[in-house]
Amino acid sequence: MTPNSISKIYLTIINWWFWWWQVDNHQDHLARTVLTISVPLLILLWYQLTELYIRKGRTPLPPGPYCLPVIGYLPFLSSNLHERFTHMSHRFGPIFSLRLGSKLHVVINSVDLAKAVARDLDQTFANRSPPLTALTITYGALDIAWSNNNAHWRNMRKLLVSQVLSNANLDACAGFRTDEVRKVVKDVNGRIGEKIDINKVAFDAELNVVTGMLWGCSEGNDSSYIGDGFREVEFKIIELLGAPNISDFIPMLSWFDLQGRQREMRKIKEHLDRIFDNIIGGRSNGNSRKINGDGRKDFVQILLELKDQKDGPTSIDNDQIKALLFDILTAATDTTSTMVEWVMTEILHHPEIKTKIQQELTHVFGTKIVEECHLSKLTYLDAVIKETFRIHPPLPLLIPRSPDESCTVGGYTIPKGTIVFINVWAIHRDPKNWSDPLEFKPERFLKGKWDYNGNNLKFLPFGVGRRICPGIPLGEKMLVYILASLLHSFEWRLPEDEDFDVSDEFGFVTKKRKPLIAIPSQRLSDASFYF
Numbered sequence: 256m257t258p259n260s261i262s263k264i265y266l267t268i269i270n271w272w273f274w275w276w277q278v279d280n281h282q283d284h285l286a287r288t289v290l291t292i293s294v295p296l297l298i299l300l301w302y303q304l305t306e307l308y309i310r311k312g313r314t315p316l317p318p319g320p321y322c323l324p325v326i327g328y329l330p331f332l333s334s335n336l337h338e339r340f341t342h343m344s345h346r347f348g349p350i351f352s353l354r355l356g357s358k359l360h361v362v363i364n365s366v367d368l369a370k371a372v373a374r375d376l377d378q379t380f381a382n383r384s385p386p387l388t389a390l391t392i393t394y395g396a397l398d399i400a401w402s403n404n405n406a407h408w409r410n411m412r413k414l415l416v417s418q419v420l421s422n423a424n425l426d427a428c429a430g431f432r433t434d435e436v437r438k439v440v441k442d443v444n445g446r447i448g449e450k451i452d453i454n455k456v457a458f459d460a461e462l463n464v465v466t467g468m469l470w471g472c473s474e475g476n477d478s479s480y481i482g483d484g485f486r487e488v489e490f491k492i493i494e495l496l497g498a499p500n501i502s503d504f505i506p507m508l509s510w511f512d513l514q515g516r517q518r519e520m521r522k523i524k525e526h527l528d529r530i531f532d533n534i535i536g537g538r539s540n541g542n543s544r545k546i547n548g549d550g551r552k553d554f555v556q557i558l559l560e561l562k563d564q565k566d567g568p569t570s571i572d573n574d575q576i577k578a579l580l581f582d583i584l585t586a587a588t589d590t591t592s593t594m595v596e597w598v599m600t601e602i603l604h605h606p607e608i609k610t611k612i613q614q615e616l617t618h619v620f621g622t623k624i625v626e627e628c629h630l631s632k633l634t635y636l637d638a639v640i641k642e643t644f645r646i647h648p649p650l651p652l653l654i655p656r657s658p659d660e661s662c663t664v665g666g667y668t669i670p671k672g673t674i675v676f677i678n679v680w681a682i683h684r685d686p687k688n689w690s691d692p693l694e695f696k697p698e699r700f701l702k703g704k705w706d707y708n709g710n711n712l713k714f715l716p717f718g719v720g721r722r723i724c725p726g727i728p729l730g731e732k733m734l735v736y737i738l739a740s741l742l743h744s745f746e747w748r749l750p751e752d753e754d755f756d757v758s759d760e761f762g763f764v765t766k767k768r769k770p771l772i773a774i775p776s777q778r779l780s781d782a783s784f785y786f
């Protein structure tokens with residue numbers, strides 16, 4: 256049946272219905288009322304019976320709450336999705352499903368089932384199902400994070416890992432990190448006794464390191480391209496990526512963009528587009544192609560050369576370059592600064608832990624400034640960072656995955672195209688996995704071997720399987736370097752009027768609800784280390 260004939264039938268029924276209601280016949284009154292109520296009920300019953308019939312003999316869907324027709328469970332979701340899902344897992348079990356609008360969602364809340372999805376069926380569950388805001392900002396999922404598991408994704412990920420995040424390149428770019436972290440120490444020293452937004456300090460440092468690695472210049476530099484206010488732009492992007500959008504759940508409404516989310520994201524995309532066009536345009540004018548001081552090409556240069564090899568197996572186009580630059584900038588900055596803020600919050604909340612970290616720092620660096628080459632000796636600080644990741648994973652539901660065929664997990668069917676969350680927040684706080692899970696005890700990470708590579712499925716702050724974060728080596732280095740420098744060079748205290756607050760706010764990156772503001776004082780006796 257064509258859509259045209261369906262709409263004709265639909266219009267005829269509506270016309271007939273209205274005509275009947277307008278007939279002034281009192282005998283029809285009761286019949287009309289009964290029919291008006293019973294027709295929707297019959298449709299609902301028919302829908303449920305059809306579902307039952309289709310599913311007869313098949314493994315059932317995971318259990319879950321009752322969902323309303325059309326809108327599903329949407330009206331009952333609270334804003335802190337990670338907490339809500341964790342509560343629901345206590346009621347429905349380690350795997351449950353819910354329909355949001357017309358889309359089926361499944362939430363995985365246990366180590367065993369996370370293993371089934373991200374290890375045993377890793378290949379099947381390697382697709383994404385990007386929300387419309389993500390499609391808008393990534394040129395239609397041409398980036399890495401939102402792309403499906405295909406040749407393009409493999410090519411982009413390989414490029415990032417081999418050209419930006421390889422040990423050789425990270426070693427070669429050590430100068431960027433040293434310069435930026437020293438700049439942080441100098442800037443903070445210039446604001447002794449003042450209130451400092453810790454997230455901003457860390458964000459700017461990470462942004463400068465990453466732009467340095469990508470196109471050789473940092474913010475505040477004439478040729479940084481990024482300009483002021485990138486942090487605010489990025490916060491807006493993260494907000495839009497995590498905010499529920501009716502258009503995603505009820506696709507027939509997407510055309511109207513009722514909440515204006517796609518419109519807002521399109522504006523941001525135009526802004527970023529201009530920045531990336533400037534960078535690419537600047538290089539395309541022949542002689543201004545950028546080579547780093549030591550003779551190595553920076554990442555933009557490598558990408559442009561690949562672009563020149565038109566139709567080659569690894570050639571890429573302008574939009575793909577921009578999507579990749581977008582991914583790296585946003586994936587690296589907000590996560591790292593959010594974690595620096597959480598770690599500093601927990602440390603200020605636990606003075607005995609701060610003392611232990613500073614003793615370790617004094618033991619390793621004496622009264623001198625922190626050097627990157629000795630960071631691996633900071634085992635206690637490393638344990639504190641890991642414990643903070645356990646309690647406050649910045650992506651508590653990771654990035655949702657989607658199976659490319661129907662499959663069975665934990666005895667339940669997960670249909671092709673379902674949106675699947677791995678609830679790392681629940682796994683990190685499950686008493687089956689951790690003793691006293693709500694207590695902040697870094698010592699638990701001093702025993703045994705813990706890393707961020709998803710080897711132990713009780714601890715997954717960077718994800719697991721083939722979609723695991725490729726930025727672990729850079730993220731880890733920057734976190735330890737910034738934190739060690741802030742804590743070795745300065746004493747920190749909260750402003751008098753500030754209460755401790757460890758509450759979070761769910762988002763694509765889940766941040767502290769209230770930004771951490773702290774006041775520094777000098778800690779090193781030799782003032783020359785601050786300049």
Ligand code: HEM
Nearest residue numbers: 399400586587590591650653654717718719722724726730
């Ligand atoms: C503290 C720092 C960071 C944290 C906590 C973090 C966390 C994560 C998480 C949880 C994921 C999703 C993994 C999954 O779905 O299983 C992810 C994906 C990703 N991250 Fe990171 N990340 C950090 C730093 C970085 C850095 C520095 C980069 C790059 C320079 C980066 C690039 C990416 C990319 C490209 C993806 C998508 C991977 C894919 O879908 O194949 N991240 N990250």
